[in-house]
Amino acid sequence: MTPQELLVSAIKDGTVIDHITAGRALKIIRVLRLPDHKKVVTVGLNLPSRAMGHKDLIKVEGRELTPEEANEVALLAPEASINIIKNYKVTKKFKVQIPQTIERVVVCPNPKCITNFERMTTLFSVKRYGTVIKLSCKYCEKIFEQEEIKDYNL
Amino acid sequence: MLTFKNRDILSIKEFTKEEILHVLKVASALKKKPQPKLLDGYVLGSCFFEPSTRTRLSFETAMQRLGGKVIGFADPNVTSTKKGETLYDSIKIISQYADVIAMRHPLEGAARRAAEASEKPIINGGDGANQHPSQTFLDLLSIQETQKKLENLSIAFVGDLKYGRTVHSLAQALCHFNSRVYCVAPEMLQMPEYILDEFKLSRIKFSLHSELEPILPKVDILYMTRIQAERFGDPAEYEKVKNAYVLTAAMLKGVKSNLKILHPLPRVNEVAPDVDATPYAYYFQEAENGLYVREALFGLVLGKF
Numbered sequence: 536m537t538p539q540e541l542l543v544s545a546i547k548d549g550t551v552i553d554h555i556t557a558g559r560a561l562k563i564i565r566v567l568r569l570p571d572h573k574k575v576v577t578v579g580l581n582l583p584s585r586a587m588g589h590k591d592l593i594k595v596e597g598r599e600l601t602p603e604e605a606n607e608v609a610l611l612a613p614e615a616s617i618n619i620i621k622n623y624k625v626t627k628k629f630k631v632q633i634p635q636t637i638e639r640v641v642v643c644p645n646p647k648c649i650t651n652f653e654r655m656t657t658l659f660s661v662k663r664y665g666t667v668i669k670l671s672c673k674y675c676e677k678i679f680e681q682e683e684i685k686d687y688n689l
Numbered sequence: 690m691l692t693f694k695n696r697d698i699l700s701i702k703e704f705t706k707e708e709i710l711h712v713l714k715v716a717s718a719l720k721k722k723p724q725p726k727l728l729d730g731y732v733l734g735s736c737f738f739e740p741s742t743r744t745r746l747s748f749e750t751a752m753q754r755l756g757g758k759v760i761g762f763a764d765p766n767v768t769s770t771k772k773g774e775t776l777y778d779s780i781k782i783i784s785q786y787a788d789v790i791a792m793r794h795p796l797e798g799a800a801r802r803a804a805e806a807s808e809k810p811i812i813n814g815g816d817g818a819n820q821h822p823s824q825t826f827l828d829l830l831s832i833q834e835t836q837k838k839l840e841n842l843s844i845a846f847v848g849d850l851k852y853g854r855t856v857h858s859l860a861q862a863l864c865h866f867n868s869r870v871y872c873v874a875p876e877m878l879q880m881p882e883y884i885l886d887e888f889k890l891s892r893i894k895f896s897l898h899s900e901l902e903p904i905l906p907k908v909d910i911l912y913m914t915r916i917q918a919e920r921f922g923d924p925a926e927y928e929k930v931k932n933a934y935v936l937t938a939a940m941l942k943g944v945k946s947n948l949k950i951l952h953p954l955p956r957v958n959e960v961a962p963d964v965d966a967t968p969y970a971y972y973f974q975e976a977e978n979g980l981y982v983r984e985a986l987f988g989l990v991l992g993k994f
């Protein structure tokens with residue numbers, strides 16, 4: 536068995552997050568709080584991909600991602616696809632979608648933003664410029680590119 | 690029907706053109722005819738989490754000239770913020786005492802956060818580098834009263850256009866009025882990309898310049914700003930540009946007769962004192978207009994207009 540076969544080998548019940556922008560899997564694992572998941576989580580980094588060159592992949596045994604969670608993934612990996620697995624079969628497969636607003640998850644990168652000083656929920660609106668996604672903070676009104684977002688509320 | 694009653698005044702971006710014109714109309718009316726009893730019985734909460742004597746006095750005087758009273762603080766050290774109280778809690782309490790709150794805070798987005806805590810309207814008197822809408826209204830009022838219109842004017846922004854909060858807000862407001870905008874600044878302090886994007890979206894004609902003198906004969910309004918030494922990592926860089934945009938009376942030969950010079954104040958040396966005596970100087974009247982604009986905002990959010 537090659538390492539790649541190992542990674543894509545079937546799980547019984549759970550979720551496979553595929554086509555993750557290379558380098559983003561570890562952030563997604565944090566955002567989805569997968570280290571606290573009591574069952575097996577398998578991560579593949581920099582796997583060769585025909586469409587993307589390189590991609591990351593996450594398999595989560597025994598957990599079906601909710602649509603909200605899938606949207607959180609979209610923020611980090613807009614190309615990702617979600618496969619829901621039941622009894623070794625893909626029962627649902629869909630592309631993630633960027634939500635119009637993002638509540639709580641994103642930490643505002645502006646060090647002078649009030650949200651970094653009060654116990655409060657952040658809120659960003661999502662603006663698309665072609666393939667570029669920008670987030671606008673409701674409070675400090677600054678606009679950020681995805682790359683500038685470094686921290687997530689877990 | 691425009692309604693301002695109970696509305697928070699947080700960001701100039703939230704105002705339509707009609708709303709902006711309405712605020713200016715009310716402010717001009719109050720300038721012509723004072724209304725010393727209009728807000729009799731009302732209380733302003735004046736909350737300055739960051740000191741700013743000029744802005745605070747302007748808000749407090751506005752309330753008193755309309756017959757209202759003022760409570761508040763001018764210095765964050767006297768509040769329980771020092772003891773770790775959240776802004777949310779502080780405002781929640783003060784909003785039980787006051788009918789309207791004017792606030793300044795060093796953090797960006799603080800006024801919007803305060804508005805979530807308060808059932809009374811919040812007027813943002815500056816939240817960090819973010820917004821200061823009453824300043825923009827007074828800039829617009831000064832432009833309107835000196836030019837008799839807001840549409841189709843040529844305006845030069847000069848100095849620190851990158852960090853200047855008043856510049857950004859006024860630039861955003863001008864997108865409603867088909868202005869021709871000249872951005873005059875050292876390259877490293879030029880107008881940020883997101884403002885230029887807004888110009889493009891609103892089909893505002895603009896151009897970027899590093900020299901001031903060739904622009905002077907072209908404009909109706911010259912909006913001067915201060916270049917702050919602390920913006921420069923390298924003091925030598927600051928030395929290079931600090932005198933590049935010093936306006937003197939001698940430079941004003943050949944300007945349009947209707948030219949007016951605005952400045953959000955305080956000035957350092959970018960407008961020489963000999964400019965004050967020219968017919969083009971308008972920065973002191975501009976500061977006075979802050980009073981009428983703030984009176985208008987109080988009257989509007991308290992449902993009097």
Ligand SMILES: [Zn+2]
Pocket residue numbers: 643644645648649650672673674675676677798
């Ligand atoms: Zn923010």
